[in-house]
Amino acid sequence: MQRTALFVTFGGLVTSLITTFLPLWKTMNSDLNEVENWFSGLWHTCLYTEEVGIQCKAYESVLGLPMDLQISRVLMSVSIGTGGLAVLAAFPGLEGVEMCLGQPALKRGLLILSGVLSWVSGLTTLAPVSIVAYTTVVEFWDEGFPDVMPRWEYGEAMFSGWFGGLALVIGGTLFFVAVCMGDYDQRPPSVPNSPQVKHRTRHYLKTEVL
Numbered sequence: 001m002q003r004t005a006l007f008v009t010f011g012g013l014v015t016s017l018i019t020t021f022l023p024l025w026k027t028m029n030s031d032l033n034e035v036e037n038w039f040s041g042l043w044h045t046c047l048y049t050e051e052v053g054i055q056c057k058a059y060e061s062v063l064g065l066p067m068d069l070q071i072s073r074v075l076m077s078v079s080i081g082t083g084g085l086a087v088l089a090a091f092p093g094l095e096g097v098e099m100c101l102g103q104p105a106l107k108r109g110l111l112i113l114s115g116v117l118s119w120v121s122g123l124t125t126l127a128p129v130s131i132v133a134y135t136t137v138v139e140f141w142d143e144g145f146p147d148v149m150p151r152w153e154y155g156e157a158m159f160s161g162w163f164g165g166l167a168l169v170i171g172g173t174l175f176f177v178a179v180c181m182g183d184y185d186q187r188p189p190s191v192p193n194s195p196q197v198k199h200r201t202r203h204y205l206k207t208e209v210l
Contacts, residue, residue: 001181002094002111005174006087009118012167013083015160016125020076023056024155025132039155042073068135074130079124083168086117090175111179118172127163129158 023041039046039054046056059065062073093110133154140151 001174001178002090004119005114005171005178006090006094007171007181008167008174009083009090009114009171010087012118012122012125012164012169012171013080013087015164015167016076016079016121018082018159019125019129019157019164020080022155022157022160024157025161026136026152026158027155028150028152038150041154041157042069043075066135068128068131072132075124075128079121079165082117082124083121086114086121089117090114108179111175115172115175115179118168118175122165122168122170122172125161125168129161129165133158137155151195 020042023039023044023046025042026040028038029036029039039048044056045060046054049056062070065073088157089110092115093107095107136152136154140153
């Protein structure tokens, strides 16, 4: 269970990292000019044409960005940082790894810390993707824009962001499940031959004979 949690968390971290730098958060193509496709991400916009191919340009000013993109940049950076710390903290806490030997409480604490960090990483991935998705829907159905004007739509990176965020949340949950399983395995075994049990058994047999 510990290794499964680490694998799922690492997969979600890689997916979130790729999503952060993909310029495919939003796409736009015009019915008037079907040979041009626009792509927008957190860090740059791209234009694809059949003649030239794809050309990307970074945003000139951070303060000039829409508020949803500014918030998404910060949250995705936090997500990558906390996800990386979750993986680093989980590795020495794994059972069978020759680190922190003879310190089961420390290993247990590292797994709990990894679970919390994975949850934080997952939530800070799901939040910016959902914010951008909401603003995209609001702008798409804005009646103030003419019908012939092209509008932004969902890109592939939105779905990969949701997948990565859910994977991180699931990985954090699996860490807690692994801790609970370890606590269950380490509980003291019941002692059926204790004096109390023997006394109760003799009393029960005596009552039955009478």
